Amino acid sequence: MNNMKKDLHPTPFNKEFRWNAWKEIQPLVPEQGWVWQNVRSGEAGGKIWVEQQIYYDMLYTFRLGALSPYSKGLLDGKLLGTKCPKCGDITFPPRVNCWNLDCDLEITNWVEMPKKGILHAWTICGFSAKSALKKLPFVLAYVLIGESKTAIANILHISEPWHTETNMPVVVKIVPVEDRVGNLIDFWFEPDPSWKPGPMTSEKERIKELCDPVYKWVATLR
Amino acid sequence: MPEQQRVFIAGGTTTPFDYPLNLQIEEMTANCIKQLYHDVPEFHLRDVRDHGMVVYSHFSVHFSHQLTAYWILHDHLGLVGVPHFRIDNGGNTGGSALYAAYALVRAGLADVVPVIGYELMGSVSQSKGSEFIAIASDTRYEAMLGANYTNYYAGLARVFMEKHNVTEEEFAEIAVKNKNNAMATGEKTQHFRKVGKKLTVDDIMNSRLIAYPLKKFDCCFMSEGAAVVLVTNEKFAKQYSPDHSVEIAGAGLSSCTIRAGDRYNFPGWTQRYGKGYPGLGEFGACRHAAEIAYKMADIPWKDSYKHLDVAEVHDAFSSSEAQIYNALGWCESIPVKDFINDKLPMMEGEIPTNPGGGLIGYGHPVGATGLMSTIECYYQLTGLIPREHRSTENEVKDAEVGLINSHAGTGTSISNFVLRRI
Ligand SMILES: [Zn+2]
Numbered sequence: 001m002n003n004m005k006k007d008l009h010p011t012p013f014n015k016e017f018r019w020n021a022w023k024e025i026q027p028l029v030p031e032q033g034w035v036w037q038n039v040r041s042g043e044a045g046g047k048i049w050v051e052q053q054i055y056y057d058m059l060y061t062f063r064l065g066a067l068s069p070y071s072k073g074l075l076d077g078k079l080l081g082t083k084c085p086k087c088g089d090i091t092f093p094p095r096v097n098c099w100n101l102d103c104d105l106e107i108t109n110w111v112e113m114p115k116k117g118i119l120h121a122w123t124i125c126g127f128s129a130k131s132a133l134k135k136l137p138f139v140l141a142y143v144l145i146g147e148s149k150t151a152i153a154n155i156l157h158i159s160e161p162w163h164t165e166t167n168m169p170v171v172v173k174i175v176p177v178e179d180r181v182g183n184l185i186d187f188w189f190e191p192d193p194s195w196k197p198g199p200m201t202s203e204k205e206r207i208k209e210l211c212d213p214v215y216k217w218v219a220t221l222r
Numbered sequence: 223m224p225e226q227q228r229v230f231i232a233g234g235t236t237t238p239f240d241y242p243l244n245l246q247i248e249e250m251t252a253n254c255i256k257q258l259y260h261d262v263p264e265f266h267l268r269d270v271r272d273h274g275m276v277v278y279s280h281f282s283v284h285f286s287h288q289l290t291a292y293w294i295l296h297d298h299l300g301l302v303g304v305p306h307f308r309i310d311n312g313g314n315t316g317g318s319a320l321y322a323a324y325a326l327v328r329a330g331l332a333d334v335v336p337v338i339g340y341e342l343m344g345s346v347s348q349s350k351g352s353e354f355i356a357i358a359s360d361t362r363y364e365a366m367l368g369a370n371y372t373n374y375y376a377g378l379a380r381v382f383m384e385k386h387n388v389t390e391e392e393f394a395e396i397a398v399k400n401k402n403n404a405m406a407t408g409e410k411t412q413h414f415r416k417v418g419k420k421l422t423v424d425d426i427m428n429s430r431l432i433a434y435p436l437k438k439f440d441c442c443f444m445s446e447g448a449a450v451v452l453v454t455n456e457k458f459a460k461q462y463s464p465d466h467s468v469e470i471a472g473a474g475l476s477s478c479t480i481r482a483g484d485r486y487n488f489p490g491w492t493q494r495y496g497k498g499y500p501g502l503g504e505f506g507a508c509r510h511a512a513e514i515a516y517k518m519a520d521i522p523w524k525d526s527y528k529h530l531d532v533a534e535v536h537d538a539f540s541s542s543e544a545q546i547y548n549a550l551g552w553c554e555s556i557p558v559k560d561f562i563n564d565k566l567p568m569m570e571g572e573i574p575t576n577p578g579g580g581l582i583g584y585g586h587p588v589g590a591t592g593l594m595s596t597i598e599c600y601y602q603l604t605g606l607i608p609r610e611h612r613s614t615e616n617e618v619k620d621a622e623v624g625l626i627n628s629h630a631g632t633g634t635s636i637s638n639f640v641l642r643r644i
Contacts, residue, residue: 126431132368151483
């Protein structure tokens with residue numbers, strides 16, 4: 001039993017934490033809880049209907065625990081994946097225990113990943129979550145980094161998105177140190193400088209045509 | 223010890239699906255139960271009190287501005303003292319709740335189990351709603367990108383296109399089929415209520431880009447609604463609906479990775495299906511769940527459509543319906559491209575798929591969706607389409623065997639059921 005216990009991820013005591021690396025990035029949005037906004041009533045089908053609007057917010061703290069080295073790696077400008085000491089499987093995004101049932105949830109080791117990979121899957125987004133609307137149209141790409149057995153999703157920066165091609169080589173770019181937050185949004189993909197797009201195809205023409213109104217719409221956004 | 227029982231569906235109904243629906247969950251659910259009282263006069267909630275349990279099917283507490291919203295419903299329906307629990311399994315919530323009810327009756331732990339599904343989605347803005355759905359992706363890695371579920375699905379669809387040489391127009395054919403089938407189903411469907419006319423492939427192709435290859439009309443829309451499926455043992459099925467019951471002849475549930483990027487080399491899949499499967503383009507959980515359900519119902523996986531008369535599947539996107547054809551074993555002898563172009567899934571084809579309209583036509587209030595698919599399939603198998611639909615244009619005459627499919631995440635949880643007319 002004692003031998004088994006050594007294989008567990010450690011659980012720290014709160015009193016042992018020294019958050020000297022904590023970085024107050026910006027003042028936090030104050031939490032307000034349930035905040036009354038509006039009430040209105042109206043008629044339809046001969047009946048009265050009422051709607052109320054109530055604002056509700058929350059501040060999440062993502063405690064990264066055993067995944068912390070991944071996040072710290074990004075803060076330091078590195079991509080850290082994991083490697084299983086038993087079967088050798090490398091994954092990025094990391095897995096802090098091996099995914100192979102035969103490895104008995106072996107705790108994996110951190111390995112630095114190269115900042116390049118192969119684009120395996122992609123789409124050109126013409127609509128997105130609110131936070132990303134002004135970046136449209138953008139390319140969402142799944143990239144196999146180095147020897148990873150998993151692909152990671154992120155944004156591909158490419159001036160003409162319709163030229164995105166399956167299996168194109170890409171490089172990873174990381175934001176300047178002062179802007180890093182230790183999250184996926186610290187990096188993005190770009191075509192490898194040695195890569196040249198192939199000729200226009202009917203699919204590329206079609207995507208270009210679909211993107212045109214998106215560019216126009218985004219130009220109208222404030 | 224309770225004994226194993228055969229499991230039946232003896233009735234089912236939905237509210238209209240719309241966005242917003244302007245109703246609270248109590249009256250949505252009460253309307254469904256009262257409609258059941260009308261459609262299945264022998265059924266009463268007293269039987270649930272004395273011989274049953276209730277399984278609630280509800281995806282998101284974020285949308286319901288309420289934890290354990292089903293607690294409100296349960297005592298509203300007068301069911302205090304009756305066991306209840308809620309299933310959440312993403313888009314496969316309905317299918318998983320049906321699976322839970324199936325398991326309860328099968329195990330002999332309950333004889334009458336209404337599965338009650340609902341979702342409020344108009345409680346927040348559309349963009350907030352998309353964000354809520356996107357937090358079913360891995361928020362540590364994916365949600366921060368600003369992509370929504372459609373964006374992820376589109377990436378998978380593009381892989382599928384490349385692998386199987388499928389075109390945007392072929393996906394659009396599926397969207398048109400489902401939108402137009404919904405017109406025959408009538409005023410319960412969101413497409414009938416919102417658009418109210420038949421569409422063409424051009425309408426789909428000309429709608430705005432959401433994420434290539436998907437345009438607006440390739441996608442289901444956010445919706446609200448409720449549905450109830452009445453799951454029973456044989457005794458109650460005979461008592462309630464001697465002429466309108468179907469047996470759940472096969473039930474399969476399976477799972478895949480939360481992040482689609484983790485599907486090239488997952489040891490579990492490699493051991494089961496060989497290296498590289500399912501990748502991003504295929505739905506491994508759908509295949510696996512289908513194999514399980516078919517085996518129980520004595521149907522071969524390969525070309526299984528030849529053994530089915532009708533199917534209601536989870537077409538959150540036109541492309542995913544095509545991917546589902548493949549994952550159900552329908553395209554082993556005929557490429558998926560030809561499967562569509564030869565009109566096999568159309569009303570006139572060999573395996574009419576989503577005659578009720580599917581998610582694209584009927585709507586997708588998540589907790590109610592898989593139940594809606596179940597109910598539409600049940601109506602087809604019990605000859606109730608003339609009673610339930612606005613027109614019989616989308617009736618599959620003399621259907622004996624049906625398939626229902628419910629699907630979550632980017633294929634992360636999938637259930638398949640085979641229903642058989644008795
Ligand atoms: Zn291992």
